[in-house]
Amino acid sequence: MCDEVDGLLEAWRSERPDLDVTPLEVFSRVSRLARHLDRARRTVFTEHALEPWEFDVLSELRRSGPPYELSPGRLLRATLVTSGTMTNRVDRLAAADLVRRRPDPADKRGVLVRLTDKGAERIDAALESLLSYEETLLAPMPTDEREQLASLLRSLLAPLDRTPSGPQN
Template sequence: MRDEVDGLVEAWRTERPDLDVEPLQVLSRVSRLARHLDRARRSVFAEHDLEPWEFDVLAELRRSGAPYELSPGRLLRATLVTSGTMTNRIDRLAEDGLVRRLPDPADRRGVLVRLTDEGRERVDAALADLLRYEESLLGVLGPTERDRLAALLRTVLAPLDEPN
């Protein structure tokens, strides 16, 4: 079995025999897979009238457990955006009826962002469709291969995810 990366690596080996292009064997495939996944995510989320960033915020709230509420600060740390960006995102989600702002009982000046029933239904449906697609992608791998691939990717990714 051959893929696009095989041709890319062969061409670089011919044109630049002085370089070790072996990292391309893995990382070009990871990059191409990420682009395919991004396109699929956008398509799945669009079917549920969601942008990827909307799904990310709603999913973070949904994963937090009942009553599905978090502070804006917690949301921005989880989604890796600035305070101003998160404020705009919460505003848009509130306008669409997917979240509500509530006073924070532990901080009179603070607010909590709570997932509405509509927000929960939308994120749950989008997640179910996304997982069906992702399962179809991984169907070519057996359980042991999936576990091994996940472990290898974790080994590469974990140091990158560590806070600076």
């Protein structure tokens, strides 16, 4: 079985036999897979009237458990955006009735962002569609290979996630 990366590698090996292009075997495939997944996710999110950033914020609230509310600071740390960006995002989600702000009883100056019933329904439906689609992508791969792939990717990603200079969104 061959993919687009095989052709890319063959061309580089022909043009630059002096270079070891083996890192491209992994990272070009990861990059191409990320682009395919991004397109697929955008399609799923569009079907549920969500932008990718909306999915991220609503997901963080939904995963937090009842009462499905977090401080804006916690949301911005989880989604790796600035406070100004998070304020704008919460404003837009509130205008769409997907979240609601309420005063933080533990901090008179603070607010909490709570998922509304409409927001919970939207994120749950989008997540179900996303998981269904992603399952079809993984269907040709046996369970043990999926587990092995997940473990291998974790071993690459974990050190990057731990470093402050790691990837930023």
